[in-house]
Amino acid sequence: MTAITAARRDTLGRRLAGRRDVALALGVLVVLTLVALAAPLIAPHDPVDQDLLHRLEGPSAAHWLGTDESGRDVLSRLLHGTRVSLGASLLAVSVATVCGVPLGLLAGYLGRGADLVLSRVADALLSIPGLVLAIAIATALGPSLTNAMIAVGVVYAPGFYRVARGATMTVRGQTYIQAAITTGCSTTRILWRHVLPNVGTPLIVKVFLTFGYAILAEASLSFLGLGVQPPLASWGSMLKRAVRYLEQEPMLVVLPGLVILVAVLAFNTVGDGLRDALARRDREPS
Amino acid sequence: MTAEQVLEVDGLSIAAGPVPLVHDVSFRLRAGEALALVGESGSGKSMTALALLGLLPRGVAVTAGSVRLLEPGDPSPLDLVTAGSRTLADVRGRRVAMVFQDPMASLNPSITVGEQIAEVLRRHLGMGRAPAARQAVDLLGAVGIKEPGRRAGDHPHTFSGGMRQRAVIAMALACEPAVLIADEPTTALDVTIQAQILDLLVRMQDELGMAMLLVTHDLGVVAGTCHRLAVMYAGRLVEAGAVGEVFDDPAHPYTSALLAAAPENAMRGRKPQAILGTVPAPGEPPPGCAFSSRCAHALPDACDTAPIELVRSGSRSVRCARSAELRELQELREPAEATP
Structure with a gap:
């Protein structure tokens, strides 16, 4: 029996690893996370240190990926940018999850009036383009990556709300929920202990897919100058500055663009892989 | 106790x-x-x-x-x-x-x-x-x-x-x-x-x-x-009493019919008897006994005109207009011998 449990436990991991693209994407995400955490330790230079005598240089032994228009080390800025970009995306996804999921659980579980009101609010939010709201907020409050990403998170929240609500509605009718009620569980406890773990699958997938979007949102905001402020670097702000020197040093544009592409692709691939693996697991008879 | x-x-x-x-x-x-x-x-x-x-x-x-x-x-x-x-x-x-x-x-x-x-x-x-x-x-x-x-x-x-x-x-x-x-x-x-x-x-x-x-x-x-048994039909109690007593001597035709329909009868060489018809839909109860339309013992006027009260005697209660006379006639008991 334990063998069966053990086998079932790693099937998910095995299935994910079994798909080569997903395994690769997962590896990319692990590396990105480590880089984000350890950026100050592994960056060869200070990312804001200017060296005006060595501007716009190509790769060299001292600067593996060359220097930018102020003579700053591109590799170090990319590494630190990873931290800023992923951190900002994490903030947006967290805001979206924290706002969307509990309300989705509530609406799906209580139904009726609560559901009606919350769902209309969610619909209204969904009709607002995320970037436009983020730009509006950043303009109103002054450019700040934190404010902008919180705004992005709020705009993404209805997506989480909808996923959580839908999944909760199917779980609500299960006998084990009624059984939990008969053992005296409060509504909060039922939502937290009995509903949430059973609606986790689609939510995890949603987190990964949204993370990809959030990276793009951060890059777009920073590219427009509404995100991270100089001299700090994020992938988007590096793009913004590099565009002016496109003809002299195209690598300055290509590198952050490539990193953004790879990161978004990795998040989407892992999300897709998770969805497929979990869907197959859930379909299996137990 | x-x-x-x-x-x-x-x-x-x-x-x-x-x-x-x-x-x-x-x-x-x-x-x-x-x-x-x-x-x-x-x-x-x-x-x-x-x-x-x-x-x-x-x-x-x-x-x-x-x-x-x-x-x-x-x-x-x-x-x-x-x-x-x-x-x-x-x-x-x-x-x-x-x-x-x-x-x-x-x-x-x-x-x-x-x-x-x-x-x-x-x-x-x-x-x-x-x-x-x-x-x-x-x-x-x-x-x-x-x-x-x-x-x-x-x-x-x-x-x-x-x-x-x-x-x-x-x-x-x-x-x-x-x-x-x-x-x-x-x-x-x-x-x-x-x-x-x-x-x-x-x-x-x-x-x-x-x-x-x-x-x-x-x-x-x-x-x-x-120990005890309460039989419900169409939203009402029709009979209640100690299990042994009710099984041996059902006082309501529905209980009797349920007993006759039990598959356990098959082991005693008797065919389970289906109860014909269906439970009246909720919301349109018949004026009298709800079971009268399916009851083998229902009599016009006695059973299907006025609501029947639950009558209590000792530890047993029954909701049937003809219960007393049917029990007297032993109409509700199962036949003692299996009929081949």
């Missing part, structure tokens, strides 16, 4: 909006006693059971009557019909517990069995994590799960149907409730497992001195399990 009453249901009526589902149901439960609530689908037996714990589905509500939960020495019994949701939550699982029909669906698939039982203990008895976990293992052992220490850490999908129902029973009995409501606890199980689960219920009921309300459509389940 002069056991005290633990539950008093009085004049309970339930309706879905304008449509009455259960009408004026009353019964008593004493500690250590098992009462079977019997009826076919749509008789209102499950609604009655759900109403006891305030678990009626949306749109269905108690319209009259009371469900009093008594405690020895407590002068003001708690009415579960009017109790607030907080009070109800404190009662559920602590003083009144429930076992559902489908053990495959009544355990949370994403929490280990041990945790689900421990959760009840922690909720109601305020036990710490570790003692609750130990107690959960003991409970699993008590309901006959082998290697309870190891199995407590397993998820429900690794349990078979019978074992899951044992775990559900362990969860229900965790706080030693005064009343256990079992809603068709064996219907979803293999026949070979059914008897084991019933034995377990009876044994635990004995050990804990609980009152049990067993909701079932299966008279075979009632025979070895319950």
Whole structure:
């Protein structure tokens, strides 16, 4: 029996690893996370240190990926940018999850009036383009990556709300929920202990897919100058500055663009892989 | 045994909006006693059971009557019909517990069995994590799960149907409730497992001195399990009494027909007799006896014009206009010999 449990436990991991693209994407995400955490330790230079005598240089032994228009080390800025970009995306996804999921659980579980009101609010939010709201907020409050990403998170929240609500509605009718009620569980406890773990699958997938979007949102905001402020670097702000020197040093544009592409692709691939693996697991008879 | 009453249901009526589902149901439960609530689908037996714990589905509500939960020495019994949701939550699982029909669906698939039982203990008895976990293992052992220490850490999908129902029973009995409501606890199980689960219920009921309300459509389940029997038809009680007496000498033609329809008859060489027709739809009750349209003994005027009252005599009650004369004629008893 334990063998069966053990086998079932790693099937998910095995299935994910079994798909080569997903395994690769997962590896990319692990590396990105480590880089984000350890950026100050592994960056060869200070990312804001200017060296005006060595501007716009190509790769060299001292600067593996060359220097930018102020003579700053591109590799170090990319590494630190990873931290800023992923951190900002994490903030947006967290805001979206924290706002969307509990309300989705509530609406799906209580139904009726609560559901009606919350769902209309969610619909209204969904009709607002995320970037436009983020730009509006950043303009109103002054450019700040934190404010902008919180705004992005709020705009993404209805997506989480909808996923959580839908999944909760199917779980609500299960006998084990009624059984939990008969053992005296409060509504909060039922939502937290009995509903949430059973609606986790689609939510995890949603987190990964949204993370990809959030990276793009951060890059777009920073590219427009509404995100991270100089001299700090994020992938988007590096793009913004590099565009002016496109003809002299195209690598300055290509590198952050490539990193953004790879990161978004990795998040989407892992999300897709998770969805497929979990869907197959859930379909299996137990 | 002069056991005290633990539950008093009085004049309970339930309706879905304008449509009455259960009408004026009353019964008593004493500690250590098992009462079977019997009826076919749509008789209102499950609604009655759900109403006891305030678990009626949306749109269905108690319209009259009371469900009093008594405690020895407590002068003001708690009415579960009017109790607030907080009070109800404190009662559920602590003083009144429930076992559902489908053990495959009544355990949370994403929490280990041990945790689900421990959760009840922690909720109601305020036990710490570790003692609750130990107690959960003991409970699993008590309901006959082998290697309870190891199995407590397993998820429900690794349990078979019978074992899951044992775990559900362990969860229900965790706080030693005064009343256990079992809603068709064996219907979803293999026949070979059914008897084991019933034995377990009876044994635990004995050990804990609980009152049990067993909701079932299966008279075979009632025979070895319950002391008293209440038969429901179309939302009303039609007969109640001690199991032996009712089985030997049914006072209502419906009870008699149910007994004749029991598949157990087949083993005695008799063909189960189907009851022709269907239960009248709720909302359009016939003016007289609800069973009259299907009753072999119904007489025009006597049965189908005016509502029939529940008549009580001693420990038995019956709702039938012709019960006395039919019993006199021994029309309702099963034929003594098998007819080949």
